[in-house]
Amino acid sequence: MARRSDHTRVEIKAMAVAAGRDLIRDVGYSGFSARKVATAIGYTVGTLYNVFENHDDIVLHINAVTLDDLLSFMEKRFGGSGGADVTQNDHQALKALAACYIDYARENYNCWSALFEHNLAPDMPLPDWYGEKIGALFTLIEARLKPVIGPDEAELRQTARVLWASIHGICALTLTNKLTLVGVETPESLTSSLIENYIAGLTRRLPDT
Amino acid sequence: MARRSDHTRVEIKAMAVAAGRDLIRDVGYSGFSARKVATAIGYTVGTLYNVFENHDDIVLHINAVTLDDLLSFMEKRFGGSGGADVTQNDHQALKALAACYIDYARENYNCWSALFEHNLAPDMPLPDWYGEKIGALFTLIEARLKPVIGPDEAELRQTARVLWASIHGICALTLTNKLTLVGVETPESLTSSLIENYIAGLTRRLPDT
DNA sequence: AGTCATAATTAAACAGCGTTCAATAAAATA
DNA sequence: TATTTTATTGAACGCTGTTTAATTATGACT
Numbered sequence: 001m002a003r004r005s006d007h008t009r010v011e012i013k014a015m016a017v018a019a020g021r022d023l024i025r026d027v028g029y030s031g032f033s034a035r036k037v038a039t040a041i042g043y044t045v046g047t048l049y050n051v052f053e054n055h056d057d058i059v060l061h062i063n064a065v066t067l068d069d070l071l072s073f074m075e076k077r078f079g080g081s082g083g084a085d086v087t088q089n090d091h092q093a094l095k096a097l098a099a100c101y102i103d104y105a106r107e108n109y110n111c112w113s114a115l116f117e118h119n120l121a122p123d124m125p126l127p128d129w130y131g132e133k134i135g136a137l138f139t140l141i142e143a144r145l146k147p148v149i150g151p152d153e154a155e156l157r158q159t160a161r162v163l164w165a166s167i168h169g170i171c172a173l174t175l176t177n178k179l180t181l182v183g184v185e186t187p188e189s190l191t192s193s194l195i196e197n198y199i200a201g202l203t204r205r206l207p208d209t
Numbered sequence: 210m211a212r213r214s215d216h217t218r219v220e221i222k223a224m225a226v227a228a229g230r231d232l233i234r235d236v237g238y239s240g241f242s243a244r245k246v247a248t249a250i251g252y253t254v255g256t257l258y259n260v261f262e263n264h265d266d267i268v269l270h271i272n273a274v275t276l277d278d279l280l281s282f283m284e285k286r287f288g289g290s291g292g293a294d295v296t297q298n299d300h301q302a303l304k305a306l307a308a309c310y311i312d313y314a315r316e317n318y319n320c321w322s323a324l325f326e327h328n329l330a331p332d333m334p335l336p337d338w339y340g341e342k343i344g345a346l347f348t349l350i351e352a353r354l355k356p357v358i359g360p361d362e363a364e365l366r367q368t369a370r371v372l373w374a375s376i377h378g379i380c381a382l383t384l385t386n387k388l389t390l391v392g393v394e395t396p397e398s399l400t401s402s403l404i405e406n407y408i409a410g411l412t413r414r415l416p417d418t
Numbered sequence: 419a420g421t422c423a424t425a426a427t428t429a430a431a432c433a434g435c436g437t438t439c440a441a442t443a444a445a446a447t448a
Numbered sequence: 449t450a451t452t453t454t455a456t457t458g459a460a461c462g463c464t465g466t467t468t469a470a471t472t473a474t475g476a477c478t
Contacts, residue, residue, distance in 0.1 A: 009426095028330075033464065044428055045465085055465060109331065117328065119385055122237075122318065126386055135389050154393075161388050162379065162399045169378020170371065176328055177335055179370050180344050184363075190371045197410025204409055218455095242435065253457055254436085264436060 012051050013061070015041040020062045021111060029114040034058060059118045060130055066111045067133040073104050074140055090148045091196055097144055098167045098191040105171050116172065138164065149202055163198065167191050221260050222270070224250040229271045230320060238323040243267060268327045269339055275320045276342040282313050283349055299357040300405055306353055307376045307400040314380050325381065347373065358411055372407065376400050 007015065019040040024032050034055060038045045052058045077100050105112040120126065141160040149159055173179045174187040216224065228249040233241050243264060247254045261267045286309050314321040329335065350369040358368055382388045383396040 006426095034466090035464075046429080046467085047427060049466070050426070113328075116381075116385075116387075117326070119322075119326065131389050134387060138389065157391070158394060158399065158402060161390070161394065162402045165379040165382045165388060165399065166375030166403060167378070168382060169376070170374040172325075172381075173374045173377065176325075178325075178343060179374060180340050180347065181370070182366070185367060185370065190367065190374065193367060193371045194375060194407065198403065198407045199410070200413055201406025201409030204413055215455095243437090244435075255438085255458080256456060258437070259455070 009051055012041070012043065012047065016048060016051070016058065017061050017065055020058060021065055024062060024114050025108070025110050028110045029059075029117045032059070032114075056118075056120060056124075059114070060120075060127065063115050063118060064130055064133055066108070066115055067130075067137065069108070070101075070104055070112075071133070071137055071140065074100050074137070078140065078144060091199055093144060094148070094163070094195045094199065095188075095192050097141070098195060099188055101167060102171050102187045102191070105175060109175065113175075148199060159202065163195070166194055166198075170194065218260055221250070221252065221256065225257060225260065225267065226270050226274055229267060230274055233271060233323050234317070234319050237319045238268075238326045241268070241323075265327075265329055265333075268323070269329075269336065272324050272327060273339055273342055275317070275324055276339075276346065278317070279310075279313055279321070280342070280346055280349065283309055283346070287349065287353060300408055302353060303357070303372070303404045303408065304397075304401050306350070307404060308397055310376060311380050311396045311400070314384060318384065322384075357408060368411065372404070375403055375407070379403065 016037050020032065020037045023036055023040065034048050035045045037058070038048050048058065052061070074097070078097060138157075138160050141164050142156045145156055145160055145163070149155060170179075170190045171187050174181065174185075174190065179185075225246050229241065229246045232245055232249065243257050244254045246267070247257050257267065261270070283306070287306060347366075347369050350373055351365045354365055354369055354372070358364060379388075379399045380396050383390065383399065388394075
């Protein structure tokens with residue numbers, strides 16, 4: 001039955017990644033399996049292992065597409081030099097950025113959470129091409145942070161990472177119900193408090209704008 | 210071979226939880242299985258399913274012990290009214306609290322990360338007794354936060370959650386290499402920046418102490 | 419066109435997983 | 449002692465990731 005030229009290697013890879021992402025979107029990461037992906041694209045699991053290294057490799061490529069999707073989701077709102085709403089002040093702009101991330105996580109919960117449910121073995125470092133996709137997201141954050149805290153590269157780097165990891169922590173623990181929240185607390189209100197005060201602390205020696 | 214009175218139900222539960230935690234500590238959550246736990250305590254998997262509801266139930270009870278362990282780890286350093294070092298100022302006290310959490314995560318990486326690698330189905334809420342263990346941790350944070358931001362209950366609640374989720378986010382993304390860090394950035398330096406500035410923002414209308 | 423090497427694809431196998439269940443053996447009750 | 453109750457087991461089911469020998473289609477070479 002071998003149909004060697006039905007699809008090229010890269011076509012199969014692309015089909016598998018697309019089908020795998022659909023699968024995760026529908027049934028979550030825990031319901032994901034290589035066999036289901038293979039069936040979905042009309043091949044068997046052996047073909048998948050001919051094209052991908054292993055299970056981790058498949059998930060990594062699927063998650064990479066999610067990272068791309070997240071980046072374009074955020075660029076759609078914040079891509080221009082001004083951003084979503086140039087009339088708003090710095091705090092509001094950053095809050096909107098956080099809200100955007102939270103929106104994406106909610107609207108694409110299964111794909112977003114697969115980003116973090118999947119972990120390589122601690123000694124296996126993330127491949128460079130994957131790290132670069134994360135870096136691209138941070139570049140967006142840093143661009144938005146620059147008007148607030150100035151052009152210092154090292155400070156931009158660090159601030160973007162502190163802020164974003166914090167926003168992510170709030171988002172992750174909130175959406176997985178691990179923060180024992182009451183009604184009034186939402187990820188948006190918590191990130192608002194974070195940004196309001198963290199940025200105030202950062203700019204405390206500057207005059208209010 | 211049934212040995213009905215070798216151990217009581219609760220004894221088996223305790224043995225399974227202890228053995229399961231050892232197992233996770235040694236091989237990580239991904240290497241954990243009910244069969245291995247059963248073998249470790251000299252029973253078969255069927256007995257485990259007689260005593261626990263299902264796989265989630267077992268892991269939840271193991272993670273609960275980890276939460277207890279984490280709480281006592283932090284109480285050992287911060288249990289008293291004063292805390293680790295009463296001579297230090299507020300910022301340093303909170304930084305020490307964050308560093309304590311990071312220490313625990315590093316020293317008990319597999320058990321700590323099982324806390325977050327395991328997730329119930331999104332519609333299944335965490336059991337109350339589990340939420341209460343998380344709540345006990347927040348009570349500790351709130352007690353440490355009270356001298357810094359005052360006694361307002363709602364503000365304490367919210368601030369503790371913002372701060373802790375943020376610290377956790379930094380810790381989690383750092384230890385899983387998802388922050389594309391360079392050498393100078395450590396979870397400690399990132400949480401320092403977070404606390405320094407977030408608390409400065411919170412207390413910006415109060416005189417410096 | 420016919421042969422041959424190459425590479426794609428498959429089916430089957432392996433060991434392990436969570437989960438269930440009938441059969442068994444031991445304890446508790448009568 | 450006879451009977452009921454219950455703890456425990458082993459085997460089964462369908463699933464998983466992964467590997468491998470066998471098959472088959474293709475491209476190249478004569």
